[in-house]
Amino acid sequence: MDSRVHAFLSVDKSSALDAARRWDARRADADALPPLAGLPVAIKDIICSQGLPTTCGSRILEGWRSPYDATVITRLREAGAIVIGKTNLDEFAMGSSTENSAFGPTRNPWDLARVPGGSSGGSAAAVSADMVPLALGTDTGGSVRLPAAFTGIVGLKPTYSRVSRYGLVAFASSLDQIGPLARTVADAALLLQVIAGRDPRDSTSADLPVPDYSASLPDGVKGMKIGIPREAIGAGLQREVNDAVLAAARVLEQAGASLIEVSLPTIEYAVPTYYILAPSEASANLARYDGVKYGLRVRTPDIHAMYARTRGEGFGTEVKRRIMLGTYALSAGFYEGFFLKAQQVRTLVRKDFTVAFGSVDLVLMPVAPTVAFKLGEKAHDPLQMYLTDIYTIPVNLAGLPGISVPCGSADGLPIGLQLIGKPFDEATVLRAAHTYEQSTEWHKARPQLT
Amino acid sequence: MSERTTAIAYEVVIGLEIHVQLLTDSKMFCECATAFGAPPNTQTCPVCLGLPGALPVINRKAVELGLRTAVALGCRVHGTSQFHRKNYYYPDLPKNYQITQYEYKIHPPLGTKGSLELTADTSPRRIGIRRVHLEEDTGKLVHVEQHGQILHSLIDFNRSGVPLMEVVTEPDLRSPEQARLFLGRLRSLLQAIGVSSGRMEEGSLRCDANVSLRRPGAELGIRTEVKNMNSLRSVERALAFEAQRQEQLLDRGQPVGQETRHWDERRGVTFSSRTKEEAQDYRYFPEPDLVPIAVGKQWIDEVRASLPELPDARRQRYASAYRLSPYDAGLVTSSMPLAIFFEATVGHYPQAKTVANWLAGDVAAYLNAEGLEIEETALTPNHLAELLRLVDAGTISIRTAKEILPEMLRTGASAEQLVADRGLAQISDTAAVGSVIDRIIAEHPGPASDFHGGKTQALTFLVGQVMKKTRGRANPELVNRLLREKLQS
Numbered sequence A: 001m002d003s004r005v006h007a008f009l010s011v012d013k014s015s016a017l018d019a020a021r022r023w024d025a026r027r028a029d030a031d032a033l034p035p036l037a038g039l040p041v042a043i044k045d046i047i048c049s050q051g052l053p054t055t056c057g058s059r060i061l062e063g064w065r066s067p068y069d070a071t072v073i074t075r076l077r078e079a080g081a082i083v084i085g086k087t088n089l090d091e092f093a094m095g096s097s098t099e100n101s102a103f104g105p106t107r108n109p110w111d112l113a114r115v116p117g118g119s120s121g122g123s124a125a126a127v128s129a130d131m132v133p134l135a136l137g138t139d140t141g142g143s144v145r146l147p148a149a150f151t152g153i154v155g156l157k158p159t160y161s162r163v164s165r166y167g168l169v170a171f172a173s174s175l176d177q178i179g180p181l182a183r184t185v186a187d188a189a190l191l192l193q194v195i196a197g198r199d200p201r202d203s204t205s206a207d208l209p210v211p212d213y214s215a216s217l218p219d220g221v222k223g224m225k226i227g228i229p230r231e232a233i234g235a236g237l238q239r240e241v242n243d244a245v246l247a248a249a250r251v252l253e254q255a256g257a258s259l260i261e262v263s264l265p266t267i268e269y270a271v272p273t274y275y276i277l278a279p280s281e282a283s284a285n286l287a288r289y290d291g292v293k294y295g296l297r298v299r300t301p302d303i304h305a306m307y308a309r310t311r312g313e314g315f316g317t318e319v320k321r322r323i324m325l326g327t328y329a330l331s332a333g334f335y336e337g338f339f340l341k342a343q344q345v346r347t348l349v350r351k352d353f354t355v356a357f358g359s360v361d362l363v364l365m366p367v368a369p370t371v372a373f374k375l376g377e378k379a380h381d382p383l384q385m386y387l388t389d390i391y392t393i394p395v396n397l398a399g400l401p402g403i404s405v406p407c408g409s410a411d412g413l414p415i416g417l418q419l420i421g422k423p424f425d426e427a428t429v430l431r432a433a434h435t436y437e438q439s440t441e442w443h444k445a446r447p448q449l450t
Numbered sequence B: 001m002s003e004r005t006t007a008i009a010y011e012v013v014i015g016l017e018i019h020v021q022l023l024t025d026s027k028m029f030c031e032c033a034t035a036f037g038a039p040p041n042t043q044t045c046p047v048c049l050g051l052p053g054a055l056p057v058i059n060r061k062a063v064e065l066g067l068r069t070a071v072a073l074g075c076r077v078h079g080t081s082q083f084h085r086k087n088y089y090y091p092d093l094p095k096n097y098q099i100t101q102y103e104y105k106i107h108p109p110l111g112t113k114g115s116l117e118l119t120a121d122t123s124p125r126r127i128g129i130r131r132v133h134l135e136e137d138t139g140k141l142v143h144v145e146q147h148g149q150i151l152h153s154l155i156d157f158n159r160s161g162v163p164l165m166e167v168v169t170e171p172d173l174r175s176p177e178q179a180r181l182f183l184g185r186l187r188s189l190l191q192a193i194g195v196s197s198g199r200m201e202e203g204s205l206r207c208d209a210n211v212s213l214r215r216p217g218a219e220l221g222i223r224t225e226v227k228n229m230n231s232l233r234s235v236e237r238a239l240a241f242e243a244q245r246q247e248q249l250l251d252r253g254q255p256v257g258q259e260t261r262h263w264d265e266r267r268g269v270t271f272s273s274r275t276k277e278e279a280q281d282y283r284y285f286p287e288p289d290l291v292p293i294a295v296g297k298q299w300i301d302e303v304r305a306s307l308p309e310l311p312d313a314r315r316q317r318y319a320s321a322y323r324l325s326p327y328d329a330g331l332v333t334s335s336m337p338l339a340i341f342f343e344a345t346v347g348h349y350p351q352a353k354t355v356a357n358w359l360a361g362d363v364a365a366y367l368n369a370e371g372l373e374i375e376e377t378a379l380t381p382n383h384l385a386e387l388l389r390l391v392d393a394g395t396i397s398i399r400t401a402k403e404i405l406p407e408m409l410r411t412g413a414s415a416e417q418l419v420a421d422r423g424l425a426q427i428s429d430t431a432a433v434g435s436v437i438d439r440i441i442a443e444h445p446g447p448a449s450d451f452h453g454g455k456t457q458a459l460t461f462l463v464g465q466v467m468k469k470t471r472g473r474a475n476p477e478l479v480n481r482l483l484r485e486k487l488q489s
């Protein structure tokens, strides 16, 4: 099936089978089993894992094998999960369609002519097409939530610093978060439970207790206050998306929540702010791919030519574009006007949410302005592509938890509902998403891959 | 008299940047060992190799040592301090950015605005400390050469990520000698507070200098940066050379180029290391992988309380308790090991001034010539005390003592052993000295009769001949007395 979807870049068949057999044997012994015993989990190929290559969807790391496991991989293995394979992505997670992979695009299982969203398109497609029950993605500007919305599954971006980034190959360090993709909210909660929590190897990871997410799922939304930002509804939205999101809000209202209009006046500046900050960090994070130590090396007699040719041939167009954007924004004479200014706007965006959360428990809005678009449709128009993330980027800038849960369809393509919570309040996000999901049938719809 | 008046018309302005390898067991941002001399790339991990996905974690001990320095230098210690990324490409820098600290108003380095007092023979002078900050070291390139051509280069990442502290002074130093004195003071301070081994030859203390000339009171001149000075002495030599070079340029009406120059210890010159000085843009920005260091008042108070006696206080104590001259007190406290050596020697031989004279004189000369620290020699305080006692007892002359000291420093031999083995004890035996005198008088009848004729300088000549015959071992007082007796009899 994957020959048509192209969700995976590598699959570990033999050790996965071995592990599955081992867990089956233990299940027969009725031992106390860890939470993910024997469950295959697909991993976005930007998370380091031993035993399989870690390419980041880039020629520059083609064939590179990490000598160490990311913290989330260690935790998955300890929880009994089987790392079944590495999934396709936009190169270094830079993109919204998975078309920027050096190894070819992933296709949307609902319509093979359409993109699965990105950058975690491979992980989302693998779950959507029932190849695996669970997957990990990463979300820097919407890269878990957008593909979840486009492929009709659940995708959660945890609070920044909730999940360790150790072993996640950095794109934009102050924004990157690893998050679960699953068919149901309950499954996503289960996976988050395993990967969340303090990691001494990531000094930005929060030293806060991790609540029992699954336990509070059935508690419902009675008395919960849900804010709908007036800036996020109406103009610029595909009509069916607008209608589906408002209908979803009413479902939650009927379940006992109250709806309140809120305002997030600065979110219109989120996309330009993001495209200063993320490329700036990326320009430094990606400097290490120089042909000296690992990955691609284009041999030349002198080192400067080696740097230039290795990076010239190893990186794709979008990665180069962002490295140049970031290098420019950090340059002497531009730093104050670009990087520093963007940092200030980021603070304002965060403040907007803080103010909103003074009166509500959750913020509800769309995940994306449209349903999945066609392959090639925006590939040559970076600005149009960037605007796909208009509703997800503000959440990354503010460092908040956000979930995408299926809430409708247009022309047979899934629509995602986004619920955003207070910092470290994934429990409320999951509870509301679960309540919504259980009140509707959308999560039961599956793509017909014939 | 020379017509040139420029020699006094210029003022030398020097600021120093000192890189200090901190005495931690593990690296700045990972758990790898910092021990010197391990086989290449055996002290590495994903973090210090800059592997994809690896993240830095701050070494608390390194921050503590930086804090000790900042407090000891009287710096303003900032409540929060942020790391930055300094972006540049070099193969020994695995991430192609260095994690360091940078002066941004909102993200200050660990400490700023401190000072260290310099007391030379002249009046005291406070040298401003602009900042104290922490950073990581780079790896080391090893070039494999054949027939003078580099075939290929290898990289040893053992040093990558080793904790470094940078101490930057204000341009307050006014002579190469002051620069050397300052560096000596700083080194001794860092040793005293347990921050650094202070070994410049091993690179655990590295010093770069900014040098410019100006007419007194005028604007600062164009400065050059001098690198690669590996000892206190080479700092003074290099800066003296560089100041003179700039002076000659200015005298000829030529401009000083803003450039980086390397000191060549062997040739005794500085040379330009980059022909074209490109203004490097390091694109500093706050390191997003690290949270700011929080330094609370309590931590600062704890550090302050735990500091030992600092060299300044120690110097003052020596000057008053042992009645040492300011110069001697400064010298014996110029390094922590030397100060400890001094006190230990005084424990065996209580005439502190004599001990200080020897340490400031012959011992210092030997250390300077050999480029060694006292603790790197084989000399023990006990042996030095013994040597001084042999002189006092008249067993050996001061001249003999000076002659055997280098050997004691080199081999650790005891003074008594050396004197016994080589028969160096003074000849104080009247009969033995008398027979030599008889021979000398017989060989030099002229001077002997001159003495009788009233020419007393003839006596000096004859004493010299006796000393020569005994290779300096005859007791000079005895020789004098016996000669007079024999000539007058």
Ligand SMILES: [Zn+2]
Binding pocket: B027, B030, B031, B032, B043, B044, B045, B046, B047, B048, B049, B161
């Ligand atoms: Zn290491």
